[in-house]
Amino acid sequence: MTTREISYSEAIREAMAIALDSDPAVILMGEDIGTYGGAFQVTLDLIDRYGPERVMDTPISELGGAGVAVGAALTGLKPIFEFQFSDFAALAMEQIVNQAAKLRYMLGGEASVPVVFRMPAGSGTGAAAQHSQSLEAWFGHVPGLKVVQPSTPEDAKGLLLAALADPDPVLIFEHKLLYKMKGPVPEGAYTTPIGKARIARAGRDVTIVAGAIMLHRALEAAEKLAAEGIDAEVIDLRSIRPIDHETILASVRRTGRLMVVYEGVKSYGVGAEISAMVAESDAFDYLEAPILRLGGAEAPIPYNPDLERVAVPQTDGIEAAARSLVRGEV
Amino acid sequence: MTTREISYSEAIREAMAIALDSDPAVILMGEDIGTYGGAFQVTLDLIDRYGPERVMDTPISELGGAGVAVGAALTGLKPIFEFQFSDFAALAMEQIVNQAAKLRYMLGGEASVPVVFRMPAGSGTGAAAQHSQSLEAWFGHVPGLKVVQPSTPEDAKGLLLAALADPDPVLIFEHKLLYKMKGPVPEGAYTTPIGKARIARAGRDVTIVAGAIMLHRALEAAEKLAAEGIDAEVIDLRSIRPIDHETILASVRRTGRLMVVYEGVKSYGVGAEISAMVAESDAFDYLEAPILRLGGAEAPIPYNPDLERVAVPQTDGIEAAARSLVRGEV
């Protein structure tokens, strides 16, 4: 397979085009995904290529729209539903959580809801408290859902195609700041398995688990730490539900130190689960230091750009925290 | 103050009556809270005593109803809004999370939303997947909210009165199986501070943190363990946001072992936060064993009563887990 450099949003678009080409049951739904091309221009020209019958603009009706997608998935279609901002999924929790996630179980396995929800998430765009949240932990808490969070263009495409092949509902948290980021992406169809983390940088001194934009900040921090002789292993979490316990535990057993970096609010966030999962495992015995979490501030995302910046982990903070952890200062 | 034995739901009702008597700004809102007395008969005869102007039946409109309560709280009223089942808050996440929780912050401190949401929660009633959830961790993840979970009639009353006195939105998770449970409750007005845990049973060998119905199961388990010489300390969590770090950490420093018992789905649940909070604190150095979580199964709540029972921690499971933890078998 040839590999080219394309952006995260191009990779997602390419995955959608492959799906639309190969499966007549696939449709796209969402607000302004047609002519407008989506708030983040991810669907861009798909309406020109596939027409409004396959690329459906929905009214501003998140609960109903998600519910229509659920009902369609239950009866033969494979909808990819874009929330314009993942914050608006707060309007559709009932359909995502009470319906999509539970239908197979409530119906004793007699039904399947192969729907994909695309969730543009995260802060850093100056859009303030209602347009900048990182709510993935909520969905991690819901059996019946799968939740992924691609950090690279390659995974953005591979995870979307994996989600479409999955018979159960999958939520994809796409980080807004990554849409324009470029990276190598194979042509054609391939899937990135849901539930598998990836060692993005091997190292011996500390394990840093991170996803989405935080992966890149963690990698940057790791490079800086390398200059001072600290060798961090950086794991790209990729999948929030299910979590790849084995990859993380094996790493902690090697490094003896764990730090989790995530953008969501620190308490009750993704890092809490990963920390707790390690603390109750046999890897506990390998821990040489407390498990550090670097998460978002206990505040809504503020508008002022300096406040917004300090509200979530940045590279320098990751670097400093990892250094203290390795030096035994925590 | 005289103390009598009354039930958890009587205690809640008494708190509401005190509030209605003492503050004309207090109103009750909710579905069928009037003549019907509420799905769990918590409001019972309050409509007869205070009339439909103070005890307002709402249409079946959770999002709108919660939003009306938020707008009312913003402009002078102090609404106590009952969700008939906390599962239905999934319909109102937008008003609870995007509005109530964030308004003060988004408006730079210029607004206050003193609303109380009552959330009947938990399984054990045979009501299956959409009427049995324990979603408190979701709200714990949201800055701007306070979240409490009374385990006793006394706290049910005291925390409701504290919530009403609080200028910020408070969610009270009431466990359905506790409504009929009796306990000593002081007469008259008093508040139980939000954010303070309580040592329900002192012990030296292991700290068990639990809330709501799980507290009672943990206490039962502790009694059984006492017979075999295991002395468990049981902490009534009471407050999910904020968490009383100090009480928990001090206990772990004494016992060296921690187990968290909660009914919500295990992963990304309340136990994850408590475990992670301890694992990153100085109490980490006192830990003699992994931190155990006993949470709900990774499944929706099933209908069949035997399945339903095994889907959440029970006394025998708590007992067995604590025993293994103390004996170093984990």
Add this chain to the structure above:
Amino acid sequence: MADPDNRPFAIRQYAPDQLREALRRMYLIRRFEEGAEQSYMRGLIHGTMHLSIGQEASAMASCIELSDQDKITSTHRGHGHCIAKGADVGRMFAEFFGKETGYCHGRGGSMHIADVKTGNLGANGIVGGGIPIAVGAALSAKKLGRPDVTICFFGDGANNEGAFHEALNMAAIWKLPVIFICENNKYGMSTPAAYATAVPNIADRAAAYAMPGVTVDGNDFSAVAEAVHNAIARARAGEGPSLIENLTYRWRGHSKSDRNRYRTKEEIEDWIAKDPILRFRAELITHGILDEAEAGAIEAAAAEAVEQGIEFAKQSPAPSVTDVTRYVYAEA
């Protein structure tokens, strides 16, 4: 015999066999729910349930023209819809008894009773939860070029949910083959529709979606059948959705915990006098579709089927507790 044109719609429209089968299913619904009620009192069923006794004409007349390819979405008060759509009462009882042979393998119970094979996408514990789902099912039919229609049942209480509004609007703008059937039994739990809903008739709200809206006597089999027949024709012709309001009444309390404080005994008795099954039975006899003896036989057969269903359910095995996480995800 009366001039054929003056006979009720159902008599004109459906074959005698169809009409007899409709009566049979209505009795089956009634006896099933009575059987469920008794089983509940005997402790064979736990949790709660919502009985539709008194509403059988609405369920059956709405479903009479549907095939297994056509879909329905149902509600917490869904036993009638399920039987009208063709489910087997044995598997239904098995579900209520929490057995592995139940339609949901004991995971769902009354509030999630479904039979996907006969097109019943399920009862729903969330008021209004099934409305967008029905629109989605209609979208599938349209996009995949299938002729199915979807019937979406909901109560008067549900019409104040945002989901109702969003779903009806989308069905209308996309002209989807879905029929919204509001079973207005005057109360959402204890709350009168007259208090909770700003308009006198729920069908008035059709105007907000530029779709036809009619209010019919929901205890009149023929009136319901005619309204639904027209709506189905419209849907299959690609002309879009309709809203039908069936005025009816539940004889029993809202659920097992109801003290009936919000309505009078007289009101209940008035409505019991309007029994939709007796009315339909009399109509069939009047028009010579069957005689008293045949009607009695149908009634007895329904009772017998219910007895057998209960027996089947009792004999059935319970799920294994080790399977608590089975069916959460597709099996690999």
Add this chain to the structure above:
Amino acid sequence: MADPDNRPFAIRQYAPDQLREALRRMYLIRRFEEGAEQSYMRGLIHGTMHLSIGQEASAMASCIELSDQDKITSTHRGHGHCIAKGADVGRMFAEFFGKETGYCHGRGGSMHIADVKTGNLGANGIVGGGIPIAVGAALSAKKLGRPDVTICFFGDGANNEGAFHEALNMAAIWKLPVIFICENNKYGMSTPAAYATAVPNIADRAAAYAMPGVTVDGNDFSAVAEAVHNAIARARAGEGPSLIENLTYRWRGHSKSDRNRYRTKEEIEDWIAKDPILRFRAELITHGILDEAEAGAIEAAAAEAVEQGIEFAKQSPAPSVTDVTRYVYAEA
């Protein structure tokens, strides 16, 4: 001069000073938004913003009768409402510049601009988010015996949200003093109202809540003022809510990221020709409320106030980054 009875409503109803102040605020809105746009291009403002240029009559005529005790809830396109309700443009700019002197102390920005003291409960980043909140404010007025009314602004796109439906129904059944004002500018982002909404006029949906609904030319100050005047009278008399649809148009793109692919240049130009400010200005001159020179002075004063506002904002201090969690909870 024309027969007094034939003069436009606003001219008959309001004192010349009020009318001049209304024109002044309309210019202030226009210049404020132009100033914000330029500041954005110069990098003084980050994030995004939604300009209401072209919709000033709707905002101002809706608010002309309101006191500071009356409330409004606004939208993401809320600058006009904020100024019409009496906010200071200096503090607004300060907010957009993320400064501590801003209305939200730099935490909210354009999408959350508010001025609680003048009764503006805030713009809202969630489409439809303010609608139930407005109903809650009206509930407070009613329960606490205050005479306030609440005006609830929202767009054509918002009328398809479930929150719209639930909130209007509750306002109607409780006869609350709230006026729902839909600013129908033909598009929700890129999506035509004609596509997304099943009815031709959004005011048609008033029928679903048994409340009066009218559609008016939203660029005609007097037409809007008259409709709102009647609705306020109704609300203050305890007769309940009304729905008013102001047909208008936004000249600019939806937000800073709009490529304007969904509408034509001609359409935009047609609407620019219907400038609501020039129209109101001409009307005031025609009816002798002011002359050209006075109008020019008002316009210039608005421009001047905007310059000063920008200066104030520039000079203001930013919040301290150590205060990131300040205002999450009440201070003890």
